[in-house]
Amino acid sequence: MSESWLNKVNWTHDGLVPVVVQEAGTGQMLMFAWMDREALRLTEETGHAVYWSRSRKKLWHKGEESGHVQLVKEIRLDCDEDVLLLTVEQIGGIACHTGRHSCFFQKLENRQWISDQPVLKDPEEIYRHE
Template structure:
């Protein structure tokens, strides 16, 4: 039964924005998109699967890096158009830049300042 998928208010492109939040700390790790298949796979596997708009394909988070996101909870917002995942971030790295999360730039005095260190060089994570 996929009635629960029909409750989601998908965009015209068949996507829904997704926020990944760290289980335990509630820190926002990243923002991504899902289509119906990605959300269904996330539920079925217990690990986050997203839709990569740049690659135009499903993307199992951690498929290359090993930094998978184990899903603890899935929530839908009041307008039914944003999904919130509470995840355990395996390896402690959510961002492809090798940082803990994707929100490592902070606006200070009208300038973007990087305030998080690189935990692991992306060249060591991704073998392209």
């Protein structure tokens, strides 16, 4: 099957595209990440979110350590063809490595950042390394 659909994306000079991740059903923004061509191809092929980790310089299968995988319901490309929107079902209800539902848990109030989401699970419990 042709992968010419990947050529429609306006990739950055380093071969990445920003990805906004939204929860199916609630519409809540869960997280922001990056994808390279392989990550997008694998996401489309498997139905599970795969990202590119800029810090680790490798593919990152969401939930590979935590079990909090994202089942992809829809992939959209914006009008400039340089940003993706993934609509996902967040398994386990935790998208953030801090143990919160969403990575966007800090809200600006009176010039101060306030955390308005509880930690649902201690990250030490999520990311146990044996």
